[in-house]
Amino acid sequence: MSEPTLTQRYLSALAARLPRRDRASRRLLAEIRDHFADSVAAALAEGRPANEAERQTLERLGPASAVADAWKVNRPRALRVQKMTVIFAVVVVSGLGAAQYAAGGRDNRAPELRPESAHAHARCATVAARHGAVGVSKPAQARSAPHRVGSCPSSR
């Protein structure tokens, strides 16, 4: 197995200082790798020997630690905010899901669509009949005052 080149050692040193599994840092590594290729090619085109071309490229790039430090300082704020937003959204959705599960599956249907609403209408019709009122228990009236479902609207 051949010994790693200066370029490979530099890229390994930089990769070790960047967050793993991070798309942005992988992109940075890819760009630095491209930079190496371009810079070495340019130096070779100027007539420099290969080892000299690679050494000059390394010098111009600066230490891997400096690049990693610059990365930490300059890491795009938008990406950090995006990451935090996703984490926050996951926590909120998980919390809501857990709360709903704990409540035993609440009925989210509109009040007039719930089964107990029909029961309430029937009960109110009976009450209305007793008081001689007509039409007080119409579903339309119950819909206009959905918060009263379960109790009879007052008779006029």
Added chain:
Amino acid sequence: MAREIFSGHLEMLLLAAVLAEPLHGYAIIDAVRTKSGGALDYPEGTIYPALHRLEGEGLLRSRWQDVDGRRRRVYTLTRSGKAALSGRRRQWERYTQSVAAILDQ
């Protein structure tokens, strides 16, 4: 000395480099180094994080693109980037005029 001068204005130089046409990282660095007569005495590897930040701020946008048969990340100046560059250019002109006025007296 050059590094101190450039460090405060690096963003402006990077934005200016892609004003005329979209460029990949090495081409941006090469353009700034060449046009400054080699005065950009700055570790080139640290330019990439700066480019990423400018992109994060919406002043640049980038995408992978084939350039000379190779896949490169190419940076383009956005509308916000053009506005930011104009603002920094005005600041720079005011600054140099002020310094020149003092030096020339």
